[in-house]
Amino acid sequence: MKVEVPMARGTWWQIGFIALALACGDDTGTTPPTTDEPGSSSGSTTGMVSATSMVDPSTTTADSSASSSGDTTVGTSVDTGESSTTGPVCGDDVREGREVCDGGDLGGLTCADVPGFVSGPLSCLDDCSDFDTSQCFESAVCGNNIREESEACDNFDLAGETCESQGFDSGTLDCSNDCTSFDTSECGTCGNVIVDGDEVCDSIVLLGETCESQGFETGALGCNPDCLTLDTSGCGICGNAIIDGEEICDGVDLAGQDCMSLGLGMGTLGCVASCMAYDTTMCELGCGNDVINGMEVCDGTDVGGQTCASQGFPGPGMLSCSPDCTALDTSTCTSGNCCVAHAGGGCDDPVCEASVCAVDPFCCSFEWDGICEAEAMVDLNCAC
DSSP states (O other), X not given: OOOOOOOOTTHHHHXXXXXXXXXXXXXXXXXXXXXXXXXXXXXXXXXXXXXXXXXXXXXXXXXXXXXXXXXXXXXXXXOOSOOOOOOXXXXXXXXOTTOSOBTTBOTXXXXXXXXXXXXXXXXXXXXXXXXXXXXXXXXXXXXXXXXXXXXXXXXXXXXXXXXXXXXXXXXXXXXXTTSSSEEOTTEXXXXXXXXXXXXXXXXXXXXXXXXGGGTOXXXXXXXXXXXXXXXXXXXXXXXXXXXXXXXXXXXXXXXXXXXXXXXXXXXXXXEOTTSSSEEOTTBTTOTTSSSOOTTOSOBTTBOTTOOTGGGTOOSSOOOEEOTTSSSEXXXXXXXXXXXXXXXXXXXXXXHHHHHHHHHOTHHHHTOBOHHHHHHHHHOTTSOO
């Protein structure tokens, strides 16, 4: 009976390799077999590989190109005994291992966290073994812009406080020179009739500003409720055809009035150039008929019973009416005796008047009062 015996793993490969070696013989092909030293196996082993020395290719792989060139180095790694793991590296700005700190990595601490210090810039020693406290302060230092210990503030470090948080309405909060309190001198309270803080005005205090200084022609300037801006709603510009400020009318804007509504009969109502009165000259009963009608102050010779004396001019003169009937004309009225106090400015002696008013302008601009009388009494240009 014929029995087939299974070949062991790698057997066929080994047999083929041996057969190839035996067939090839010596790679020179002409060298006869030599006799080995006594005790050795006969025949040359040149160009042959012993079957017992063969390596199973399933377990170890050699570089064929290396084998052909005589290089028998196998492509396997060699353990040098050196570890690839590294420890903490000081200077990489990462605190690790036993490092107390590393560059800018201070673990979130500051000088204030280090016992014995209250402020200052904390840093790290070059070897990462400890903190560098050379720039830290042991006590509060006023003026370093850092609020420390009992300081209320320090220059620009106001602990988040403002004029408003201190009970004021506006302004810029500051710190006192000794850092013990806040400086509120630049803070303001609107409504105290004092312009302070960031205020532009306060109630009736306008710092000399008027409608005219704000570019208007008439009206009363005010202050807005926040004291930060001026209120120009009461100011007006005559000639813009809009009644504003203290204007009675402006161009064609007559506030809905006409000759009939003013009781001046038929006609066409207008507005005077100053915008402070109606022009009634074209009304049937308007200005120029010597009769005071409507809103007229006077009309021609009709001055409503007024005289120079009633207007504060005790001297002689004739009271008249302005051409638009809106005001009395006192240009011909004269003042009283220079040697006696009286209402109105000036007096009846032009030489004396000029001499006294040169020293005291009030006497001509407002009233010839008792002081003006006394000055005239001693003035050599006055015959008192």
